[in-house]
Amino acid sequence: MATLIVPKPDPEPWPTLGPQVVSFLEERAVFGPGDLRGQPATLDAEKRGAIYRAYEVFPPGHPRAGRRRFSRVGLSWPKGTAKTEFMAWIAYAELHPEAPVRCDGFDANGQPVGRPVSDPYIPLVAYTAEQTEELAFGALYVVCSEGPDADLFDIGLTRIMRANGEGKAVPLAGSPNSRDGARTTFQGFDETHRMTLPRLRQAHETMLGNLPKRPLADPWALEVTTAFEPGAGSVAEATYDEAVMIDEGKLDNPSLFFFHRFAGGKHDLDSHAGRVAAVREARGPAAEWSDVDAVAAQWARPGADGPYLERVWLNRTVQSARQAFDVRAWSKLAEPGAMLPDGELVTVGFDGARRRDATGLVVVGVESGLVVPWGCWQRPAHLPDDADWEVPEDEVDAAVSDIFERFDVWRMYGDPPFWQDALRRWSGEFGERRVVEWWTNRQRPTAYACRTLATAIETGGLRHTGDRELTAHVANARRKDLSVRDEDGAPLWRIEKARPDSPHKIDLAMSLVLAWEARGDALAAGALQARRAPALASPADIVRVR
Numbered sequence: 001m002a003t004l005i006v007p008k009p010d011p012e013p014w015p016t017l018g019p020q021v022v023s024f025l026e027e028r029a030v031f032g033p034g035d036l037r038g039q040p041a042t043l044d045a046e047k048r049g050a051i052y053r054a055y056e057v058f059p060p061g062h063p064r065a066g067r068r069r070f071s072r073v074g075l076s077w078p079k080g081t082a083k084t085e086f087m088a089w090i091a092y093a094e095l096h097p098e099a100p101v102r103c104d105g106f107d108a109n110g111q112p113v114g115r116p117v118s119d120p121y122i123p124l125v126a127y128t129a130e131q132t133e134e135l136a137f138g139a140l141y142v143v144c145s146e147g148p149d150a151d152l153f154d155i156g157l158t159r160i161m162r163a164n165g166e167g168k169a170v171p172l173a174g175s176p177n178s179r180d181g182a183r184t185t186f187q188g189f190d191e192t193h194r195m196t197l198p199r200l201r202q203a204h205e206t207m208l209g210n211l212p213k214r215p216l217a218d219p220w221a222l223e224v225t226t227a228f229e230p231g232a233g234s235v236a237e238a239t240y241d242e243a244v245m246i247d248e249g250k251l252d253n254p255s256l257f258f259f260h261r262f263a264g265g266k267h268d269l270d271s272h273a274g275r276v277a278a279v280r281e282a283r284g285p286a287a288e289w290s291d292v293d294a295v296a297a298q299w300a301r302p303g304a305d306g307p308y309l310e311r312v313w314l315n316r317t318v319q320s321a322r323q324a325f326d327v328r329a330w331s332k333l334a335e336p337g338a339m340l341p342d343g344e345l346v347t348v349g350f351d352g353a354r355r356r357d358a359t360g361l362v363v364v365g366v367e368s369g370l371v372v373p374w375g376c377w378q379r380p381a382h383l384p385d386d387a388d389w390e391v392p393e394d395e396v397d398a399a400v401s402d403i404f405e406r407f408d409v410w411r412m413y414g415d416p417p418f419w420q421d422a423l424r425r426w427s428g429e430f431g432e433r434r435v436v437e438w439w440t441n442r443q444r445p446t447a448y449a450c451r452t453l454a455t456a457i458e459t460g461g462l463r464h465t466g467d468r469e470l471t472a473h474v475a476n477a478r479r480k481d482l483s484v485r486d487e488d489g490a491p492l493w494r495i496e497k498a499r500p501d502s503p504h505k506i507d508l509a510m511s512l513v514l515a516w517e518a519r520g521d522a523l524a525a526g527a528l529q530a531r532r533a534p535a536l537a538s539p540a541d542i543v544r545v546r
Helices: 018-028 045-054 083-095 136-146 198-213 235-247 272-289 292-300 306-314 327-332 393-406 420-430 443-459 468-476 507-524 527-532
Strands: 002-006 072-076 102-106 112-115 121-125 153-155 160-162 168-172 186-190 220-225 256-262 345-352 358-365 370-378 408-414 435-437 478-485 491-496
Touching: 002 235, 018 045, 018 083, 045 072, 045 083, 045 256, 045 272, 072 235, 083 121, 083 136, 083 168, 083 186, 083 220, 121 136, 121 198, 136 153, 136 160, 136 168, 186 198, 198 220, 198 235, 220 235, 235 256, 256 272, 272 292, 272 306, 292 306, 327 443, 327 468, 345 393, 345 507, 345 527, 358 393, 358 507, 370 393, 370 468, 370 507, 393 408, 393 420, 408 420, 408 507, 420 435, 443 478, 443 491, 443 507, 468 507, 491 507, 507 527
Parallel strands: 072 220, 072 256, 121 168, 121 186, 186 220, 345 408, 408 435
Antiparallel strands: 002 256, 102 112, 153 160, 160 168, 345 358, 358 370, 478 491
């Protein structure tokens, strides 16, 4: 089977509360929403194994004897393997007043004896407020209300408490409030491949930072996910990257247990039999109760999105067919810590809105090809739709001035909508030949500029600093095919958001398109040669015409 397991199992098994937790769940828990709703819970071999690892404790004689080995657990399984229900079962055990989920000493055989958590606080985090009741909390509601121990809980739509009031679970679409944030005993993050927005990533970081604040409760966090879309900057991607670094010996983090099952690369996805074998491998024991043939048949549908099916059903981290840029190639071009020296010849790209989206500034070294994001102003995600907000123009002005003061700016290409007055003001201040209105609503020039950047990424023609926000915008950019074609008859395309109201912004990506186009024009105009030989006559400005 194809898996990534961190850390790998030791030859000598660690003491674990896992067998007690599994027995408890199969005796006292029920299935959540679905065909088996209300029936006694059963765990397949892989989920049993995950619980055994998740509840390992330090052995007798160790300075931390009886304490949890892992404060973070990440599980990556394909779509349809009851990941959310699994999280609900773990939350149920952590909330239950009789569940053996913490070590209360060891028996004569050196195995831990379990006890319940005292006064548990359990936030279950979803990626949107609308999904809190559909994911783990919704499943927990059914498990508590329709199981044999319903009388032990005070069950509401916005919280589930122990009947005595000492402990509760709550649904969240962000971080706990300041009062509860330091009280977590267990916290669950569901569908972390969807947690790409800055506020969700920050909530994840904040909540992990809160874990050590209640040490006697031995708190921990569980993340469950399907394979992420590379480059989108999700919580799932960050955890996976961390696990890979641990597996490669580049990072030491003994507090993380990570398990990722996927279909290996030996399968022929062009045949039904090959897809069936791939789905079976990705699902593991869950394939026994899955309609594997029906899943495999989805690839044969006209217009089926193969990369999407590969990601969600085979649990492979593959790029969406609609992603405009090769994000795997982009990630290999990162040089964290790289800087543009003062005085370097640069080009600048500027794009954005004032109220609904984001506004971005990107600087590119003409000679070095180093890409540096210089500013991104984005509408705060927590604001209601009718709240008044606008990009602070004074901050944008200051950032633009800083660029022109620090560098030798050959051209700044800016998309005028919403910012035409500002562009004209900058043109008057810094030179009308240096600040140029570059309209992205022109199909053919914009399409060529997008393709030029895509080629540079694929061929390694640029470098970047690894900035997370810029990388997310590049990954968020979707390809929109246009009605026009190039001179060889190939269809042209430009970038757009996944949908008009998508919260996943692309403004830094479009700013990069403009900055990279300006760099190409600078090279074509001989700007580097002119700078090296100032005594020579300056070459005429050349702007490529498509």
